[in-house]
Amino acid sequence: MSNTTTALGVRRIGDAGLMDIRGDVTAQSEPALAEAFAEASSGGIRAVILNFSALDYMNSGGIGLLVTLLVRANRQKQRLCAYGLNEHYRQIFELTRLDEAIAIFDSEQAAVGAAR
């Protein structure tokens, strides 16, 4: 297991809150992810979009965290979307069947468009 280095940026485009995830997503990322999600999902937005373009490492603890984000989004009647997943991470979403609950898009434009 690597030392966790998660960097998160939060943006807003239209009705969507975007979380730019850089580095690692592991169980140790929980406080940073929770804080960023709270910011990204505030202000009456319709969807939270996770940008995985700069994701470098994710273990199964990270998958657990994505499940918690999904629950929070559902509770707030918001959609949870993702883009920027390379083939490897798309396969992990498929393996864990997260792709059936988190909508995956090829680009930011497509994800933001779906949030309208």
Place this chain on the structure above:
Amino acid sequence: MTGRDEAYWAKPVRTLTVRTVPADAVNANVAGRRVAGAAQGFGQLWHKRFRVRLDGARVSPQEVIRVWKDRFGDFWPKGARVFLPAAGIAPGEIGLINAGVPGAPTFATGILVIYADDVSFSFISPEGHPFTGPITFSAFDDDGTTVVEVEEFTRASDPLWELLMILPFVGGKIQNAQWVGTLGNLAAHWGAAADVETRIVCLDRGRQWSQAKNVWHNAGIHSAIHAIGAPLRRVARRVD
């Protein structure tokens, strides 16, 4: 960009394939089934974390995980057996689980190893298993002491399992006792006190009624049917 974790993850599979079955194992409710993640479950979503500190033990997290992978079933409390392939706990490998009490049909299910590195490994279960979602087994260093952990994000897979989970003394209690017992046995193996810390949080109190249909895959029901059909299968094998 390729993730540093690529070698640690299993490849996705549409349905599970059991390649070898030990002679004394019941192989049911695994082959041909899909895996089920937390999003596919029915019941309340729980985040459970069980930890034990190996105080006084001079063992690294890597060594704990190496031994745990090699002898996973040995550390389970009595009453259930796990049959792992010769390759052991490695990404993509499938294990069979048999549990039960004397006189009752063997409850048969299994696991798929979805992730394994040198300090952790994770399982996900097939449809019909009592719960859906990932379970991660890990070890880490905390100020010179190795801490061993089991963490799960799970829901009961269908209404029947959910009913069992919320009944006193069964279901969730048995599941929790399984990991408390396992960590206790691990601690004892390295001469540490079996002082297991438990943290259980309900992340979602709602039930996913759209997943109530999962009951058709219920491994308890199918295990009973499998047991009833055993004499017929024996006769069929003799005829062949």
